[in-house]
Amino acid sequence: MRTELFLAGRYLKPRRNAVSLITLLSILGVTLGVAVLIVVLAVMTGFTDLMKEKLVETQAHFQVRPGYGGVIYNPEEAIKAVEQAGGRAAAVIQSPVIVQRGRGLDPRVVMFGTSAGDLEKNGIFLPETLKKGKLSLDKGEIVISTDQAARWHVGVGDKILLHTQQRLTQMVDFNPEGGVTLNKNASAYLPAEFVVTGIYSVGKYDFDRMILFVGIDDAADLLSLPWGSATAVFGWGPDAFDQKKLVESIRDALSFLRVVTWEEENQQLLGVLAVEKNMMFFLLIFIVLVAAFSIMNTLITSVYQKTREIGILKALGASDRCVTFIFILQGFLIGVIGSVTGTLTGVLVIFYRNDIMEFASKTFHVELFPKQFYFFDGLPAHIVATDVLIIVGASVVLCTLGALLPALRAARLDPARALRYE
Structure with a gap:
């Protein structure tokens, strides 16, 4: 095997030059293929991991819900069941609302009614999450995102109005038969007025764009729900990625309610990401x-160029197996060298x-990673061994x-005919 390896390495370069151009092109093809694969799969993996991380940060690990459109009138029972199973829980009132600032209306908002203590206790609001003001949800107070503050041109201390669909x-x-008429029995109402006490950013575009927080009693008043009720109970366990036993225990204790995990809530999104990664690899x-076909073409040419040398090797006693291994090892060496350089290139890229992406964006005046589509401020990547x-x-x-076909072609050469080859 040592002789075959020596000859394989010797055949990778011509007699007069240190490096063969044909060999370099073959290695370059493998390098580019490996580098592109590593970069794309690393980005897809990083995108999936960061998406899961942001989903866990901005969503409950699981939610206890009533039937469709219902209300949990005694959320303390569900909270107690979650805590007995080893988790943490908080009652939440969640509903779409319409924000009014001046004469402008924005319907693309979801209200979370909860308490500031529950937000901090359950890790939704970390110290770095709050950018301005304070996390306070007392009567008539609201916390909005940096995106919303820019959209509505408000800051800490300013006031905004909230309308609900129900009202x-x-x-x-x-x-x-169609059409609408004024409800004569309905009384006029005033929208609820809130003072902005804090401005947050969690770094996930869709969450920052849509979610605002008010006190749970204010949310109940807006939706005409009794105080102490909730539309859902949000739960958190020790490990968001390993909570099967915890969720099963809660489902057994709360069989009259639905328990939905964050994976089930985002099943379609996570499935699409997994399929995309596999399709990219394929x-x-x-x-x-x-690149492998290029190597085959290169080695076929090499076999014709070295016909006399192959004839001399076989005349000196080299077996068909030995000649086969020489050319197979050539392909193997090109693959190894190309894979190593491709891996290094991929890791470097x-x-x-982000620097490359910023340079390309400035050069070609195209935003390559718009956060409104991909939810993140930078291009994520995670290399998996x-x-x-x-x-x-x-x-x-x-x-x-x-290299197998050229190797078999070389092994079949007759020594006498090879030595007469011109």
Whole structure:
């Protein structure tokens, strides 16, 4: 094997030059394929991991809910069941609202009615989350996001008005034949006025754009619900990624209510991300496959160029197996070198990914990673060792298989005819 390896390495370069241009192009093809695969899979993995992290940060680990459109009139019972199972819980009133600032209306908002203590206790609001003001949800106080503050042109101490769908729809009657009429029995109402006490940012675009916080009693008044009730009970366990036993225990204790985990709530999104990662690997592995065909073409040319040398080797006693291994090892060496350089290139690109993206955006005047679509301020990436091993292993195997046909062609050469080759 030592002789075959020596000759394989010797054949990778020509007689007069230190490096063969054809060999360099073959290695470059493998390098690019491996680098692209590593970068894309690292970004997809980082995107998925950061998405899960932000989902866990901005959502409850699980939610205890009533039937569709219902209300939990005694949330303390559900909170007690969660705490007995080993979790933490908080009663929440959640509903879409319409924000009015001056004469402008913004319906793209969801209100969370809860207490400031529950937000801090359950980790939704970390010290770095609050950007301005204070986390206070007393009567008539509201906490909004930096995105909302910019959208509505408000700051700490300013006032905004909230409308609810329930109150607005009570003002009119819907005719079965079509059209609406004024509900004569409905009384006029004034929107609820709130003072902005704090401005937050969790770094997840859709959450920052939509969610605002008020006290739970204010939320109950807005929705005409009795004080002490809730639309859901949010729960948190010791580990958001390993809570099967905890959730089963709560479901057994609260069989008359629904318990929905954050994975079930976001099942479609997480499934799409997993499928996209697998599809990216399947599609981009063809880059390495093209490089393997390039290696095959290179080695076929090499076999014709070295016909006399192969004839001399076989005349000196080299077996068909020995000649086969020489050319297979050539493909293997190209695969290994290309995989190593591709891995280093991929890691380097990932390390400087945001700088590269910023440079490309400024050069071509195109925003490559708009946060309104991808929810994050920067391009996430996470290199997984198993992904790298699979990519490198697949590349080396494909390159080695690409050398198999030229190797068999070289092994079949007749020594006498090879020595007469011109």
